[in-house]
Amino acid sequence: MxxxxxxxxxxxxxxxxxxxxxxxxxxxxxxxxxxxxxxxxxxxxxxxxxxxxxxxxxxxxxxxxxSSRSNVVGLILPSLRNSLFADTIQGISDVLHRTGHHLMIADSGYSLAGEEEAIRAFLHQRVCGLILHNTWHTEGARRLIAQIRVPVVEIGDLTPEPIDATVSYSNFEAARAMTLLLARRGYRQIGFVTLPLADNARSVERRRGYLAGLAESGLDAAPSLILEMPGGVGSGAEAIGRLHAANPDIDAVFFAGDVLAVGAILECQRRNLAVPGRIAIASFDDVDLLSYANPPVTTVRIPRYDIGQRSAEVVLDRLSMPAPTPARLDLAFQIIERGST
Amino acid sequence: MxxxxxxxxxxxxxxxxxxxxxxxxxxxxxxxxxxxxxxxxxxxxxxxxxxxxxxxxxxxxxxxxxSSRSNVVGLILPSLRNSLFADTIQGISDVLHRTGHHLMIADSGYSLAGEEEAIRAFLHQRVCGLILHNTWHTEGARRLIAQIRVPVVEIGDLTPEPIDATVSYSNFEAARAMTLLLARRGYRQIGFVTLPLADNARSVERRRGYLAGLAESGLDAAPSLILEMPGGVGSGAEAIGRLHAANPDIDAVFFAGDVLAVGAILECQRRNLAVPGRIAIASFDDVDLLSYANPPVTTVRIPRYDIGQRSAEVVLDRLSMPAPTPARLDLAFQIIERGST
DNA sequence: TTTACGCATGTTATCGGTATCATCAAAGAA
DNA sequence: TTCTTTGATGATACCGATAACATGCGTAAA
Structure with a gap:
């Protein structure tokens, strides 16, 4: 048009x-x-x-x-619809506006090609820095970034080799820690529900962490225990049904993202599966809802707001003194044990 | 610094x-x-x-x-943290990126002064259009906008006299309709929980709608039935407690925003108050969670994504042919009746 | 054949600021 | 008193593109 x-x-x-x-x-x-x-x-x-x-x-x-100087920072997220990003956006925005900078936002639509397109558009607008949620990128995206020397912070996962800098937590360690916790509590058939794995380093890392945790605990990783589901409350509910059908003796499920666990809790109530008596539920991401559920849900708390703040700060710092060495800032996750396990 | x-x-x-x-x-x-x-x-x-x-x-x-032409649209929301805005942002973003435009986002921190500051910053950056969630503005903000002639779309409420254009639904009518529904169902003591009213046209309009609905139904608007609470799941839970204490015979509560109603449902489960047998619960905003709660919650569904899309379209349209007449686009709300009433 | 017109391309000025260097007056040093 | 220095202000070029107009060529019309 x-x-x-x-x-x-x-x-x-x-x-x-x-x-x-x-x-x-x-x-x-x-x-x-x-x-x-x-x-x-x-x-x-x-x-x-x-x-x-x-x-x-x-x-x-x-x-x-x-002045060949811009004061706009570009942020690229997989989706704008996902409320999980809200805290991070707020953190970034708070820091940027304090120094007179502006925030441009785009979404990649959960695709690497989409990210490249967004990066190109931002560089066209001459942003002075980029914050990317992804840690995987297309070749083209990397070329673009290499060409325009601008601070880039990756925030979706504490990636071992950031393009420029990363401010995040380890999805692998978080998932591993939660799995170990469940195993230590005595659960033997621990299911795992992941968000879509395609083009998504975070999901893949979390699954890796889950598998590592199982292995360390001497538990079996039956394929039927792992389910890949889209996000949303409904998915969590459905996952419980499917896992339960495929593994009658399943005694715990680790939901690796989104509000899946809330859906699961509600579904367990509906099915009269005692939580955690019959089945334990653990979650990733501390949606505040989880602490109000019945029972309140054990989860990994991610410092989302901090990640936003610190990543914006890193961008600003690098603008004043370009750092040649990639920086990794580990904002630790935290495991919150509640009644559901 | x-x-x-x-x-x-x-x-x-x-x-x-x-x-x-x-x-x-x-x-x-x-x-x-x-x-x-x-x-x-x-x-x-x-x-x-x-x-x-x-x-x-x-x-x-x-x-x-x-070219004296910019392709950046500025969006100002009360807060970025609130997940309710996520859909709207996505709608705006989808339309803008399709035409090669960009989206800048700022938050007003729920204050009119904050909004003015953000408007000034955006005009400084020469955005080609503005989308404001607020419908109330400071004098200074209005002056700024009048000075720079740029399309402005207000989306938080279908305001009777938009600065330039408005794309929204009527908060007044929505609250009124829900209140009438509750009254028609036979509830006599209908409580109302509102988000903070200060500087917030939406909250005020919803309360006005509630009062109008009560009046039309011949019901009494006892001050003890109205509660002003901050957002969040916890507030909803607390509100139930306080309303119940102050009005032992209360038989319905209309939560005018946020995820308050979810907190309320969970609290009723905890207190063993049958919903809707003992007390009915209605909500504003169709968080998808509401349909998975036990029981699923009756609510006002707001076309958030559409509002985003259409408002962005209006901005783009006005860029191509500046319209002298204020436009009002009513994207109707919808009442979804579920088990909680 | 001549005039005119249209199309593809180039030239120049300009958008609204900022960097850089020049200028000049006042103050301090010799 | 004269030279130097310092601080305040101005003049000019330039950032990297586009608007508007100029040019030159080929083809159709007269």
Missing amino acids: DRQEVPLGGARVSIQDVARHAGVSAMTVSRALRQPEKVSESLRQRVAEAVDRVGYLPNGIAASLS | DRQEVPLGGARVSIQDVARHAGVSAMTVSRALRQPEKVSESLRQRVAEAVDRVGYLPNGIAASLS
């Missing part, structure tokens, strides 16, 4: 107009606004008056072009 | 470089990329080759400045 767009509306007031009104040069206006200490008190005032008399709004686009 | 930022990294390749490599003028490169049909087949190819030989990424900032 080709749209004939109209030019940007108002803001017809340029720095020149302010300069004229204040009887100074444009350069002085620019200084008065950005480096007030370099301008005499009297001029600073004259400029300030002129600015709001004419209603001047600096043009950030022109400033960016002229 | 004053940071000494470094200039934008790579992209050292300008349109001039491409032009040189292709042996044409910069203008021809520009045309070949934006209006291929105006350039001869042979040159188009030469340019295309040069582009990827030198790894050219057009500079959108320069393009914007030069």
Whole structure:
């Protein structure tokens, strides 16, 4: 759809107009606004008056072009719909706005190709930094990033070899720890429900962690214990049904994502399966709902807000002093034991 | 914190470089990329080759400045943390990216002053359109918007007099309809739990709708039946306790937002209050969780994704043909009756 | 054959700021 | 008093693209 767009509306007031009104040069206006200490008190005032008399709004686009400096950070998530990302977005936004930066958001639609497209679009807009949720990328995406030297922080998993930096937790360790916990508690048939694995390092790492935990505990990883499901409350409910049918003696299920576990708890209530008496339930991601469920659900708590904050900080830091060495910042997960196990 | 930022990294390749490599003028490169049909087949190819030989990424900032045209839309929400907005964001994003536009997001922190600040920041960045969740604004915000003539769509409530356009549903009518439904079902003491009212037109409209519904049903609006609570599952649980204590005969509660109702359901289970036998529960916002609760919860379904899509479309439409008349697009809500009433 | 017109391409100015260097006055040093 | 230094301000070029107009060529119309 080709749209004939109209030019940007108002803001017809340029720095020149302010300069004229204040009887100074444009350069002085620019200084008065950005480096007030370099301008005499009297001029600073004259400029300030002129600015709001004419209603001047600096043009950030022109400033960016002229200074080859942008103040927009791009964030790419698998999806915007998933509420899990909300905390992270807020963390990023809080840090960025504090320093006058802006946040652009795009989603990859859970596909690597989508991510590459989004990266290209952001680089086209000359973002000054990128925060990527993915840790897997297409060759093209890597090429693009290598070409434009801009800080990049990957936040979906504490990847061993980040492009530039990573701020996250280890999905592998988290899943492993939870599995070990279940095994230690005596559960012997521990089911595992994963979100889609395709193009998703996080899901794959969590499954790896689950398998490692089982192996270390001397337990069997029967294929029938593992289920791949889409996200959502409904999936959790369905998963319980399927796992139970395929493994009559199953005594625990570890839901590796989303609100699956909530659906599972509700389904167990419906089926009159005592939790944890008949079957234990554990979750990933501490949706606050989990602590209010009956029983409250044991889960991995992920420092989502912190990840947002710290990743934005890392971007800003790298803007001021480009670091040659990849950085890995491990914001540890935490296991919250509650009644469901 | 004053940071000494470094200039934008790579992209050292300008349109001039491409032009040189292709042996044409910069203008021809520009045309070949934006209006291929105006350039001869042979040159188009030469340019295309040069582009990827030198790894050219057009500079959108320069393009914007030069053409006085931006392709970034700004979205301001009360909070980014609230998962309710996720669907709307996705709707907006889907439409914008389809046409090569970008999305910038900021939050007002539930304050009108915060909104004004965010608006100013966006106008500074020369967004080509604004989508505001609020329908109340500071004087300053209105002045800013009036000055920069840019499409503005308000989406939080179907406000009677939008600044420019509104795409939403009527919070008043929705709350009224739900209240009437409860009254028709025979409930006589209908409690109402609202989110904070300060600076929040939506909350105020919903309460107004509730009161209107009660009045039309000939019911009493005892102050003890109305509770103002922060959002969150815990609040819903607490609200049940307090309403029940203050009104022993209360037979229904209408939760006007968020996941409050889920908390309420869980609390009723805990207290052994039969739903809806002893007390009916109704909600606003169709979190998918509500349909999986025991019992599933009656609620107002809001077309959140549609609101996102349509509002973005309205922005784009107004960019191509500035409409002088305010537009109101009513995307109707829907009442979903389930077991909880 | 001549005039005109259309199409493909190039030239120049411009968008609205900022970097850089030049300028100049006042203050301090010799 | 004269030279140097320092701080405040201005002039100019430039960031990287696009708008608007100019050019030159080929073909159709007169």
